[in-house]
Amino acid sequence: MSIKIALAGNPNCGKTTLFNALTGSNQFVGNWPGVTVEKKEGKLKGHKDVTIVDLPGIYSLSPYTLEEVVARNYLLEEKPDAILNIVDGTNIERNLYLSTQLMELGIPVIMAVNMLDVLEKTGDELHIKQLSQKLGCEVIGISALKGLGIKEVAEKAVGLAKSKKIGSFKHEFDLRVENVLKAIEKKIEGEIPLKERRFFAIKLLERDEKIAAQMKKVPDLSEEIKKLEEDMEDDTESIITNERYSYISSIIGSCYKKKGQGKLTVS
Ligand code: BGO
Structure with a gap:
């Protein structure tokens, strides 16, 4: 059985670093159909039957940039078996905006929170288990740069792709x-x-x-x-955007604490 896992995340979240660590030299570079946006694919190390597709770095699944349209058309048309959503743990609030949209596509999602080494240095606290519970999807902390947690997240992504299990995630709007x-x-x-x-x-x-x-x-x-x-x-687009941000704020409030900001309220 051949498996496709799409790697999705914001620009600068460490996606290229993770893609290289997962695939090594086993990569093919081309273009997305009809556009000059680079498309990279690679075989997951140790899994000849698993292809990782590196989506363009994007902030949203809106229709405003070529990269966003390329990414969402791929997800809707090719229907990968799972999405590995990499988020920058030092900028989690902004990164989760894309995550909430990826989780609405009906494709299994696993999240890798990157830059754990930086979080450790700064002393900011991120409660991964709590985040996972709130989002209703599996979350693994990684450092793509140091190679920490990478194998674990890759194996879990393969397992999820095989199980085809969609998370319990459901963000309710107003x-x-x-x-x-x-x-x-x-x-x-x-x-x-x-x-x-x-x-x-x-x-x-x-x-x-x-x-x-x-x-x-x-x-x-x-x-x-x-x-x-x-x-x-308000107009519907703004209503949806605002609702996403307030939902994300409510999650962050109980999972993330900047150093010196008092105790987390775990609810
Ligand atoms: C530079 N930890 C740390 N500390 N840094 C990381 C990690 C991690 O886990 N993962 C990635 N980075 P990309 P996109 C850089 O290039 O993979 C760093 O856009 C620099 N370059 O090394 O490119 C990674 O594909 C000079 O940093 O992200 C890279 O998603 C000084 O995050 C940056 C400092 O990673 C973006 C950093 C000349």
């Missing part, structure tokens, strides 16, 4: 948003498979035209969107 998402999901159930329906519903709510263009039949959502925007006094 009830008003959730109700509209449910209505949209109902309208697209004939075309979009269950696993991907939530991602498509969120994107349609955000008026993501590139996602709409990938669908055969796009439902008319003008009434739902208008009502929600009036109710919440």
Whole structure:
């Protein structure tokens, strides 16, 4: 059985360092179809049947940069067996913005929190187990530079890919948003498979035209969107963005503590 694992993360999170450590010299470089964005793939060391696909470094799965579109089209069209989401542990709040979106795709996700060596030096505390529980996905602390935790995260990613188990993750938006998402999901159930329906519903709510263009039949959502925007006094894209950030803040508050900032409130 051949397995594909997509490596996803923000620019500068250590993705290249991890990719090199996982694949060694066993790499092939090309371009993503139709664009001049570099595509790197490699075989996982010790696993001839496991390919690691290095996605472009991105902050979001929005349609605004070529890299974001390349990454999300790959994830939606090629459907890798698992996503290995590498996050910079020294910049976790910003990095989790992408993670919350990756977890909506209906693909199993495992998270590698990188730069543990830096966290140890600064004395900042990150409670990995707590983070894992809050997110509903497996989280492993690593240092890509020092080679710490890399083997463990790779083996776990392979196991996850084989099990095809999607995490218990489900970030709930405001009830008003959730109700509209449910209505949209109902309208697209004939075309979009269950696993991907939530991602498509969120994107349609955000008026993501590139996602709409990938669908055969796009439902008319003008009434739902208008009502929600009036109710919440903001445009839907901002509503979703703000809700993601407040969700992330609530997670960070109980999992991460900068040195000298008092005790963590473990809830
Ligand atoms: C430079 N720990 C530490 N301390 N640093 C790490 C780790 C880690 O676990 N992982 C990666 N880095 P990329 P993207 C650099 O290049 O893999 C460092 O964009 C420098 N370069 O070494 O490139 C890594 O692919 C001069 O740092 O990330 C790299 O995701 C001075 O994080 C940077 C200091 O890693 C980005 C660092 C000339």
